[in-house]
Amino acid sequence: MKKLVILAAALFAASQLFASPGQGAMDILKVPSGIRSQAVGGAYNSVSDNLEAFDMNPAGLSTIEGTDMLFIQDFYLMDMFYDSFYYAHGNADIGTLGAVVKYLNGGSIIKTNETPIGTYAGEGESVSGSDFLIGVGYGTKMSRLLYNDLTKNMEAGITIDFSGQNLGPTYSDMAVSADIGAIYNIILEEPDFMQNRGETIWNKISLGFDIRNLGFSFGSGLTPMIVAAGASTQVFNLFGLNNRFIYSLDLDISQADSLNIRTGFDYMHNFGDFNVSLRAGYDFNPSDRLYSGISGGAGIGFKNGQTSMYSLDYVYSPYGELGSSQKMGIYLRL
Numbered sequence: 001m002k003k004l005v006i007l008a009a010a011l012f013a014a015s016q017l018f019a020s021p022g023q024g025a026m027d028i029l030k031v032p033s034g035i036r037s038q039a040v041g042g043a044y045n046s047v048s049d050n051l052e053a054f055d056m057n058p059a060g061l062s063t064i065e066g067t068d069m070l071f072i073q074d075f076y077l078m079d080m081f082y083d084s085f086y087y088a089h090g091n092a093d094i095g096t097l098g099a100v101v102k103y104l105n106g107g108s109i110i111k112t113n114e115t116p117i118g119t120y121a122g123e124g125e126s127v128s129g130s131d132f133l134i135g136v137g138y139g140t141k142m143s144r145l146l147y148n149d150l151t152k153n154m155e156a157g158i159t160i161d162f163s164g165q166n167l168g169p170t171y172s173d174m175a176v177s178a179d180i181g182a183i184y185n186i187i188l189e190e191p192d193f194m195q196n197r198g199e200t201i202w203n204k205i206s207l208g209f210d211i212r213n214l215g216f217s218f219g220s221g222l223t224p225m226i227v228a229a230g231a232s233t234q235v236f237n238l239f240g241l242n243n244r245f246i247y248s249l250d251l252d253i254s255q256a257d258s259l260n261i262r263t264g265f266d267y268m269h270n271f272g273d274f275n276v277s278l279r280a281g282y283d284f285n286p287s288d289r290l291y292s293g294i295s296g297g298a299g300i301g302f303k304n305g306q307t308s309m310y311s312l313d314y315v316y317s318p319y320g321e322l323g324s325s326q327k328m329g330i331y332l333r334l
Helices: 002-017 058-063
Strands: 067-076 081-091 095-114 120-141 154-167 171-187 201-217 226-236 243-254 260-271 274-283 294-304 308-318 324-333
Touching (some): 058 201, 095 154
Antiparallel strands (some): 067 081, 067 324, 081 095, 120 154, 154 171, 171 201, 226 243
């Protein structure tokens, strides 16, 4: 069983570092990224109201009004790890500009030797692999460009990514890709907590749409394009005071897969300047990731003044015999 698990992990790691023509090159673009978004099963297309908009819908970058930073450490199966750093700064006149840097270390993959007739012949040399991504993004509220009843609640954004991968001394590739997205918010009731006395506030319904990884690699064909749409709703004071509840549902389809359905929730409770969040989600078509589809996480946050915010988030995703993915993230809003 141990050999089977090691072999499966090696094959999985290799699948994250290779791509066949027509199936979508540059697999760092396929690895689940983000932390809050992954805790809700990836159902974040219409929610993207922070730096994870780089991964889920770039239109959400427009919600950043000051300076935001996010660092994520992902302990990603066996001896693999995945680090990400995000930065963005918002300006009331021009919108939000940001950048992201990611590095995926695939660990070491031990080659398996076989005889001429295909039987096992022991282990060969160890080969290491890694991927990287550098991206820039822009998000804006459409009302800055044209104000009317439609555009006043609409956001749009774009990211451009340069990524690369290598496996041992013989294989490497690079790619250029872009994400384009939009979010439309239907405001049902504005939260006025100075006048509200604890009544439940059904705040808004959000609709999102984006195209991800639209591009090409220099050696392996097209990047793994994904077309995604999502809807979410946000409620304040649900069954009590000082809380916020978000439920989200996403649909997406990629070049190689059938339709994926993702759903999840994010519950946050405020205790003065502190808050605690609980999140859970489910991916109904998890076969491409070799995991159960279930994910969950939690976070704690601290508000300093009117604008500054700090939070620590965690997400856990089980992968059966291969182990699990565990992420820690630190978010700073200055």
